[in-house]
Amino acid sequence: MTTYKSYVNGKWIDSASGMTAENINPANTRDVIGTIQMATREEARSAVEAAYAAFRDWKRTPAPARGKIVAKAAKLMEERKEELAAAITREEGKTLSEARGELTRAINVVEFCAGESRRMVGETIPSELPANFAYTIKEPHGVVACITPWNFPVAIPAWKIAPALVAGNTVVFKPATLTPATAVLLTEIFNDAGLPPGVLNLVLGSGRETGDEIVSHPAVKAISFTGSTETGLKLYAQVAPRGVKVQAEMGGKNPVVVLEDCDMALAVESTAQGAFGSTGQRCTATSRAIVIDKVADDFVQKIVDRAKSFRLGAGDESGIDIGPSVDEGQFNTVLKYIDIGREDGAELMCGGKRASGDGLENGFFVEPTVFDKVTPDMRIAREEIFGPVLSVLRVKDFDEAMAVANDSDFGLSSSVFTNDTNLVYRFVDEIETGMTHINSPTTGGEAHIPFGGVKHTGLGAREQGSTSLDFYTELKVVYVDYTGRKREGNLY
Numbered sequence: 001m002t003t004y005k006s007y008v009n010g011k012w013i014d015s016a017s018g019m020t021a022e023n024i025n026p027a028n029t030r031d032v033i034g035t036i037q038m039a040t041r042e043e044a045r046s047a048v049e050a051a052y053a054a055f056r057d058w059k060r061t062p063a064p065a066r067g068k069i070v071a072k073a074a075k076l077m078e079e080r081k082e083e084l085a086a087a088i089t090r091e092e093g094k095t096l097s098e099a100r101g102e103l104t105r106a107i108n109v110v111e112f113c114a115g116e117s118r119r120m121v122g123e124t125i126p127s128e129l130p131a132n133f134a135y136t137i138k139e140p141h142g143v144v145a146c147i148t149p150w151n152f153p154v155a156i157p158a159w160k161i162a163p164a165l166v167a168g169n170t171v172v173f174k175p176a177t178l179t180p181a182t183a184v185l186l187t188e189i190f191n192d193a194g195l196p197p198g199v200l201n202l203v204l205g206s207g208r209e210t211g212d213e214i215v216s217h218p219a220v221k222a223i224s225f226t227g228s229t230e231t232g233l234k235l236y237a238q239v240a241p242r243g244v245k246v247q248a249e250m251g252g253k254n255p256v257v258v259l260e261d262c263d264m265a266l267a268v269e270s271t272a273q274g275a276f277g278s279t280g281q282r283c284t285a286t287s288r289a290i291v292i293d294k295v296a297d298d299f300v301q302k303i304v305d306r307a308k309s310f311r312l313g314a315g316d317e318s319g320i321d322i323g324p325s326v327d328e329g330q331f332n333t334v335l336k337y338i339d340i341g342r343e344d345g346a347e348l349m350c351g352g353k354r355a356s357g358d359g360l361e362n363g364f365f366v367e368p369t370v371f372d373k374v375t376p377d378m379r380i381a382r383e384e385i386f387g388p389v390l391s392v393l394r395v396k397d398f399d400e401a402m403a404v405a406n407d408s409d410f411g412l413s414s415s416v417f418t419n420d421t422n423l424v425y426r427f428v429d430e431i432e433t434g435m436t437h438i439n440s441p442t443t444g445g446e447a448h449i450p451f452g453g454v455k456h457t458g459l460g461a462r463e464q465g466s467t468s469l470d471f472y473t474e475l476k477v478v479y480v481d482y483t484g485r486k487r488e489g490n491l492y
C-alpha cells in the first residue's frame, strides 16, 4: 500500500507525528488506497521556511525561465494524464470521463500560465513633467500558501500553483486530506519539471493543525484558498491583522432561471448535467431551478425522468454517469439536507435516499434527488448541499425569478434559458453572480477566462485567465527623472 508523505525542500519527509489517515475509495470503502503520514506543526513550519529560503533565487530567475519549467510540468501532466485521471477517480469518486475533463482543464491552465511568463508586462506612463516618465513592474509577494479542497484535486491546485510560480513566488501547497494521491503526483510532476528545492513544498496534514500553522507563519504573505465559506472567512479574519493578501473561492448556490419561451429540452438537459454531474460536488453545480409557473409542471416531469436515468457506480466502470459522495461526512450531509427539505415541506419528486443494488451499498452513493415547490426561505434553497440535489422554485414572472435568484448569500455562477434577447441582457445586468451562462449549464469554464464569484462566494482577485497573475503579484511604480536637474515645481 502506498504511503503519502509531505515534500519539503526537495525531499519527501517521514513525519515524526506517528499520526496517519487512510485514503479510501468512496465508491468502495473496502478499497484502502494508501496511508497518509500526517505532518506535525513543526514540519509545516519547515515547509514555509524552505519556501522562504528559496524565494530570493526564484524571484531572480527570469520569468520566461520560470515559465519554461511550468510549461514542462504541463507536458508531464499530459504524459501522465491517464495515471492522474485514475488517481482522481479512485480517491475522489468522479467518473473517469469527468476526471479526464478536469485534467484537460488543468493542463490548459498550466500551459496558459506558462505563456503568461512572457507577458509579465507593466505600463510606461508619460509624466506631467518634461524629461520624466514612470513605469510599473510586477513583483512576487514571497511565500504563498495554496490551500485546496478535494473536489477538483488536480485542477484547483494547478490553477493556483502555476500562476504563483510564474509570478516568482515560492509555494506551500496544503491539499485536502481526502485527496493525497493526486496532491503527491502533482507535486512530483512540478518538481520533475525542474523546480529548485524549496520552491514548491507539499504539506499533508489536517487543516486545523498544519493549515493553521502555515497561515499563521509570518513569512506567508498571501493565501489562495478554495473551500467552504466557513473556513475561508475564518482564515481571512485570522490573517487580517498581519495584512496578508487573501484570495478565497467559497460556497455557491447556483441558480438556473427557466423562462416560458425557452428550448425546454435544452433547459432540462443542461440543468440535469449541472445538478447531478460530478455528483453535484462542483462549486458551480446547479442547485436551484427557478422556473416560470406556466412551464413548471413540464420542467419538473422532464427533469425527474432525466434524474432517474443517471447510472450510478464506480467511476472507473464503463457506462457510469455519476460516482459517489466523496466520503461518509459529505454523504451524511447530503442525506441530512434531504431530511431537512422534507421536514420544511418541499415535495420530494425522486431520489431522496442512499442508492443500493449492484454493490452500491459499498460506497457513498445518493440517488439524484429533485425537490419541487421549494420556497426561498427553506434551508435547501439557501445552504450549499454539495450533492446531487436540485430544488425547484416556482415563480410567476421574470421579475420574481430575478428576485428569487438573487436572494442568496452566494454569487458564483448562474444561467438563464430563453430565446428572448431582451431578457438575456436584462438577466446579465441584474444577476448577482461572478459568472453567468446563457442557454448552457452553470458549470464549465475555460483556462484563459477569469473564474470567480461575488458576495460570500469570492474574495480577492479572480483566478485564471487574463487576471490569473493579479493576485500573485504586487505592482511597483518607478518614477524616472532624466533632466539631471533639481526639480522645479512640485508633484503631488
Ligand code: ADP
Binding pocket: 147, 148, 149, 150, 151, 174, 175, 176, 177, 205, 206, 207, 208, 210, 211, 212, 215, 226, 227, 228, 229, 230, 231, 232, 235
Ligand atoms: P472542504 O472540506 O469542503 O474541502 P474546507 O473549507 O473544510 O472545505 O477545507 C478546504 C481546505 O482548507 C482543506 O485543505 C482544509 O484542510 C483546509 N483548512 C481547514 N481548516 C483550516 C484552517 N483553520 N486553516 C487553514 N486551512 C484549513
